Amino acid sequence: MNNRVVNVLAATSVAGLLFALFGLSSGTAGAADPAAQVKERQQTMKAMGGGLGAVAKYVKGEGATAEDASKGVAALVAASGKDPKAVFPEGTEVGVGDSAAKPELWKNWSKAQSDWGAVQPAAQKLQAALQGGDRAQVAQALAATSKTCGGCHEDFRIKKN
Template identity: 55%
Template sequence: MDSRVVNALAAGSVAAFLYLGFGGLGAAATDGDPAALVKQREQTMKSMGGGLQTIAKFVKGEAGSAADVQAAVAAITEASSKDPAVVFPQGTAIGTADSDAKPELWQNWPKAVEYWNGLKPATAKLTEAANAGDRAQIAQALQGVSKACANCHEDFRQKKQ
């Protein structure tokens, strides 16, 4: 891959990581506005999804490098380290802005938190695999993170139409 492309991807990953790192500062700016809170959640989820896509492309041999995977894992780890009550505040279910969060998420909050917290050990394994740079190890660890996301989405996210 052309070094300019790799550098651009790395710079974009670092920018996304920094944006997420300072994302908590934006929470105060929403002043409890449910639509703004939904938008923040969507940004968090898009960051995680984008990271997963970057890693999947690397695993498939389609694009990226081990450094891209490490940056993507860092962004996923940062996003998943947020307090679930901040990511999923009350009053942000379906019907609020363009939220896809089912009301069942808050009705079964302990299960939702269990799913969210399940991301931590899964991302730790993915971080370890990314640091080793082994494509097969990364692929296996990616499955753990993907499964944690899919379980929560299955139970608590409205299906896309």
């Protein structure tokens, strides 16, 4: 079996595992207190950011391998597949724990849902580009995915210092 097939199989396995784990943890969101829900959201966002970071390091040649990038994008795809109501339950805005979510997120829920829904297709395009092996295409898909994430952050997250 060649390395490319092994990488694809490994990424798919990791994605499935992460999806299962994220799915199990999101099932507890309704029973958790708001501060715990904020922490759970932050873990989801860190997984997504870490996934993007792994791909960025690969694209820039900063020590990450194609396998690292594949695992990173698999985590991003899995996390972005979570139900936005589980990631952003009402009552978890700024002032709850160390939440950075603006109240506008729930006031404009249809846009927030649309923004969240755009992340997974962008991440899947990034995953396909990565599987294609062309770093220039990976870089373009990474930029598009980052822009998708950043747009939501611009509208619905307070700026961190």
